[in-house]
Amino acid sequence: MSAPEILLMGPYPDWDMTELEAKYKVHKFYEAADKDALLSQHGANIRAIATRGELGASAALMGKLPSLEIVSCYGVGTDAIDLGYAKSNGIKVTNTPDVLTADVADLGVGLLLAAARQIPQADTYVRQGSWTKGNMGLVTRVCGKKVGIVGMGRVGVTVARRLAAFECDISYFDIAARTDLPYTFVADLTELARGCEFLIVTLSGGESTKGIVNAGVLAALGKDGIIVNISRGSTVDEDALLDVLEKGQIKAAGLDVFATEPNINARYLPLTNVVLQPHHASGTVETRQAMGKLVRDNLAAHFSGAALLTPVV
Numbered sequence: 001m002s003a004p005e006i007l008l009m010g011p012y013p014d015w016d017m018t019e020l021e022a023k024y025k026v027h028k029f030y031e032a033a034d035k036d037a038l039l040s041q042h043g044a045n046i047r048a049i050a051t052r053g054e055l056g057a058s059a060a061l062m063g064k065l066p067s068l069e070i071v072s073c074y075g076v077g078t079d080a081i082d083l084g085y086a087k088s089n090g091i092k093v094t095n096t097p098d099v100l101t102a103d104v105a106d107l108g109v110g111l112l113l114a115a116a117r118q119i120p121q122a123d124t125y126v127r128q129g130s131w132t133k134g135n136m137g138l139v140t141r142v143c144g145k146k147v148g149i150v151g152m153g154r155v156g157v158t159v160a161r162r163l164a165a166f167e168c169d170i171s172y173f174d175i176a177a178r179t180d181l182p183y184t185f186v187a188d189l190t191e192l193a194r195g196c197e198f199l200i201v202t203l204s205g206g207e208s209t210k211g212i213v214n215a216g217v218l219a220a221l222g223k224d225g226i227i228v229n230i231s232r233g234s235t236v237d238e239d240a241l242l243d244v245l246e247k248g249q250i251k252a253a254g255l256d257v258f259a260t261e262p263n264i265n266a267r268y269l270p271l272t273n274v275v276l277q278p279h280h281a282s283g284t285v286e287t288r289q290a291m292g293k294l295v296r297d298n299l300a301a302h303f304s305g306a307a308l309l310t311p312v313v
Contacts, residue, residue: 074295256277
């Protein structure tokens with residue numbers, strides 16, 4: 001029996017490629033000079049898409065693959081996958097939750113510390129010899145502060161647990177209160193921002209959360225506020241965020257995600273009150289190996305007729 005044919009939307013690490021190419025006939029969509037020609041030649045036989053969260057799978061693409069059975073996503077976010085089309089056409093969708101939660105939460109805390117304690121600026125201060133001319137200015141402490149978490153899912157809960165060790169006063173915004181958590185639920189996002197000094201965004205992406213952290217929320221956070229975004233660039237109104245950063249209307253930001261990544265808005269680059277990361281919260285060897293394994297395990301389960309490990313649709 002011939003190996004199932006899969007369409008790979010973007011490159012995976014070598015350890016995943018070796019395993020995938022040993023078990024499947026892999027068509028590398030991202031390498032095709034003529035993508036339409038690739039789909040015309042092989043589309044009828046492709047039974048699976050292996051993608052990444054930011055690459056997704058559109059309805060238009062899936063519509064060109066009449067034998068498509070499953071989309072396996074390397075990442076938690078599925079907002080770039082047309083889930084409605086997949087569901088209505090009997091196409092299964094999986095993602096890789098849980099295995100990256102700890103690392104994403106770690107970076108969220110790291111970004112908060114970096115922004116509040118000005119760790120990048122301090123590194124530059126030492127390297128440029130400024131320390132020999134006098135002590136660096138004072139910065140902001142993290143311990144004991146009021147923190148608002150926007151979205152109390154897996155990552156939000158894990159961030160909260162880490163910041164509880166910093167003796168922070170934690171509140172959160174979500175679609176509903178969670179009775180299993182000791183933190184304070186605030187039903188209005190603007191009120192959450194007004195009542196805290198640090199705002200950490202851990203929401204899922206998609207239309208329902210697009211621009212939810214808007215100018216009003218940022219104004220409520222105020223000049224002593226710091227925002228951290230480890231969710232999706234779409235969840236924060238980027239123009240509004242840049243405006244308040246440029247005008248000093250909030251203290252700082254720590255960002256792992258952007259609206260137009262990887263080609264981020266050039267207005268960020270001269271700012272000294274923002275810490276920038278290349279959407280790398282899950283970018284550890286350990287987590288990326290676990291993510292790749294889960295992608296492969298979901299594909300293997302599907303083609304063997306077993307239950308999917310992490311179904312979305």
